[in-house]
Amino acid sequence: MDRLAPRLARLIFGADAARWLAPVMARALPGAGLVLVASLSAAALGLAMPMLTRQVIDAGIMARDMGALVFWAALSFALGLGAVGFGIVNSMLHLRVSAAMLADLRGRLFGAALARDPARPDLPLGEAMARLDGDCAEIQSFAFDTVLIAIGAVFRLAGGLALMVALDWRMAMLPLLAAPFELWFLSRARPRTQRLAETTRELRGALSTQMAETLSARATLRGLDALDQRGAGFARAQGDQIASLLRQRIWSETVGAVSQIITAILRGAILLVGGWQVVRGEWQIGTLVAFLAYAGMMSGPLRNLLGLYHAQARARVATDRLGGVIDSARPDDGAPPPPGSATLTLRGARAVGGIHDPLDLTIPPGQRVLLDGPSGIGKSRLMAALTRDAPLAEGAALFSAADIAGLRARALIARIAHLAQRPAILRGTLAGNLRLAAPDADDAALWRVLADADLVDWARGAAGLDTPVAETGADLSGGLRQRIAIARALLRPADVMIFDEAFSEIDDAACRRILAAIDAHCPGRTRIFIAHSGPAREGRFDQRITLTSSVAIFLSSRGEAPYQRENAREKAV
CATH class of the missing domain: 1.20.1560.10 (ABC transporter type 1, transmembrane domain)
Incomplete structure (x- = not known):
């Protein structure tokens, strides 16, 4: 045959x-x-x-x-x-x-x-x-x-x-x-x-x-x-x-x-x-x-x-x-990422579609980092390059000194969790959506991450872990969808967590509680935040990195965007 x-x-x-x-x-x-x-x-x-x-x-x-x-x-x-x-x-x-x-x-x-x-x-x-x-x-x-x-x-x-x-x-x-x-x-x-x-x-x-x-x-x-x-x-x-x-x-x-x-x-x-x-x-x-x-x-x-x-x-x-x-289809080939704590390095890096100046950056393990810059400059694309979900137009990205371009994409995704602004929520139950990240997680683990995402009261007021979820999460608010995605990401043993406007639809009080829980329970993980406003920009950061561009960027904010107010003179590290 x-x-x-x-x-x-x-x-x-x-x-x-x-x-x-x-x-x-x-x-x-x-x-x-x-x-x-x-x-x-x-x-x-x-x-x-x-x-x-x-x-x-x-x-x-x-x-x-x-x-x-x-x-x-x-x-x-x-x-x-x-x-x-x-x-x-x-x-x-x-x-x-x-x-x-x-x-x-x-x-x-x-x-x-x-x-x-x-x-x-x-x-x-x-x-x-x-x-x-x-x-x-x-x-x-x-x-x-x-x-x-x-x-x-x-x-x-x-x-x-x-x-x-x-x-x-x-x-x-x-x-x-x-x-x-x-x-x-x-x-x-x-x-x-x-x-x-x-x-x-x-x-x-x-x-x-x-x-x-x-x-x-x-x-x-x-x-x-x-x-x-x-x-x-x-x-x-x-x-x-x-x-x-x-x-x-x-x-x-x-x-x-x-x-x-x-x-x-x-x-x-x-x-x-x-x-x-x-x-x-x-x-x-x-x-x-x-x-x-x-x-x-x-x-x-x-x-x-x-x-x-x-x-x-x-x-x-x-x-x-x-x-x-x-x-x-992208072949899942290449070497596995190096074991141990992850150090992220960018050398003259710019993702395809990004209009920022090439960035040189090193993020040691466990740091809390704010990545700043105007909308459309290429922040999300640059972070997506770390999981090979976006190609680099120039430069290189390294994971613990190993060129990311030569590493297995699925293995990278297991080490780097990239939370988007609009997460995917599937039809089914709350537990089913959470277990997408960890199929073998027990109920106790699910309740722990629900507590970190400030969702326990909401879940208990509904049907608990069996709470039904409509297709694309259409029966949930934007903030609830984001919090479920955050809880799901916390189930994964990722070394790096990228919060890409992942708190944009969560009210400020809940956002502060969730951020405090993440910092308390994930101190050894690298946390990278992309946020134009809100509590995600607050607190102590080991690095604040602003993407700049020699290309004119037209904004409707008349100079009032948070990145302009707080970081106008900061340069890329």
């Missing part, structure tokens, strides 16, 4: 896709083999049926032999039941194995989407969902069914042709004469099939993106009285997608109609020539019926084989889209 899967993946999807699709196909091949055995067994019984029908007609009915009629009819009935049984088994096996392959493929793509390199532009949520849903299903269906369809079609073609030759080799040439023309037509039609598939999938992604954005921003849109406007935009996007689907379906039906016309012509030719043979007495009626059945049976497999050529065009569009997700 390990050798066969890469070859099949390269043959079907190309070398670029084979590197990530081959492992998924290798895991699905054993199950696909069972499906193939059941499918070929059903096909073999199906191939025998026209011959049995011939015997019923010629040896039984036309020969007026009741014994032969009963025998061949009973055998035909028994084989028909066998075909039904194999068909049911094949259907159930197909569902089980193909669903497992789809889950495997989606899991692979979901992991890649979660590991997306922060340095790359974000993939819109709706577009990501469209790729993980529609494109994965397209790839799985084609990858799983291609081998089965191809082998099954070849088996039916070879078996049907052999039986047709046994009946009359001259008439067996008729179906073969139609194949070259159908293949020529499909090859000419394939580029349009691919273009229509690309357009349809792009419009599906745009529609999903608009839907996700609108639903997530419904409160803001309601406040702006812009729901009707977004609804009209959604209707236009739906209209564009439906129109694209109709164009794709019309083209698909046109391509299919050509194949059906060829089949009808072939069937008519067999009826005329075969009927003439019956009139001349060279054929019996049963032979003509069997020949017509085999001609019909061969047209399906032949159409399947030629149709795979067009289906591959659509599948490759989906493969290219999924390949973009796979390629965007």
Whole structure:
């Protein structure tokens, strides 16, 4: 399987896709083999049926032999039941194995989407969902069914042709004469099939993106009285997608109609020539019926084989889209961060997108630091560079003398907790959200961090650790969301904690209590604060660092921002 899967993946999807699709196909091949055995067994019984029908007609009915009629009819009935049984088994096996392959493929793509390199532009949520849903299903269906369809079609073609030759080799040439023309037509039609598939999938992604954005921003849109406007935009996007689907379906039906016309012509030719043979007495009626059945049976497999050529065009569009997700994943490679207490060092550092002057800075373990500067200068981006969530435009960042660029990102995140201003809160319970940081934390540990985040009274007044939380924390205030995020971060054994406007929506009294608890219970941790106002700027700091810029920054505060009032003459350390 390990050798066969890469070859099949390269043959079907190309070398670029084979590197990530081959492992998924290798895991699905054993199950696909069972499906193939059941499918070929059903096909073999199906191939025998026209011959049995011939015997019923010629040896039984036309020969007026009741014994032969009963025998061949009973055998035909028994084989028909066998075909039904194999068909049911094949259907159930197909569902089980193909669903497992789809889950495997989606899991692979979901992991890649979660590991997306922060340095790359974000993939819109709706577009990501469209790729993980529609494109994965397209790839799985084609990858799983291609081998089965191809082998099954070849088996039916070879078996049907052999039986047709046994009946009359001259008439067996008729179906073969139609194949070259159908293949020529499909090859000419394939580029349009691919273009229509690309357009349809792009419009599906745009529609999903608009839907996700609108639903997530419904409160803001309601406040702006812009729901009707977004609804009209959604209707236009739906209209564009439906129109694209109709164009794709019309083209698909046109391509299919050509194949059906060829089949009808072939069937008519067999009826005329075969009927003439019956009139001349060279054929019996049963032979003509069997020949017509085999001609019909061969047209399906032949159409399947030629149709795979067009289906591959659509599948490759989906493969290219999924390949973009796979390629965007950041490999979790590099060395682990050095053990022991962490010293952070920046040497002429500036993150991509930052407009501050390059910064030289050293933060020994356990220091309490304020990082200051106007909005938009690049404070958050600079701190994100410490966890490799933002690339440096220049300079270097060191973790205990080790260049952060060469360290494993996940290992860095375990040592450095970066709390954003707008934390992610998931639907579930309060305990479930807290345990995202420490799955094995017991209830006592959860209550301890809730106390540090000044949340005990609120939690006890609700349902305790089982307090339900709505999607994105929509049923919570901004301050509660921030406090839950702070409690969650305190569960982690991080050496460095970066509070990036993490107190901006918490009232001053609660903020002071939380800060006092953090300082009391985390004295050995490095604490870096980014705050434009409020108690997070108060107290003793080991260092106060102000980012400055030679680039003009336009502010609306008319010189009243706290960083200007308190730190106008401070320089970067």
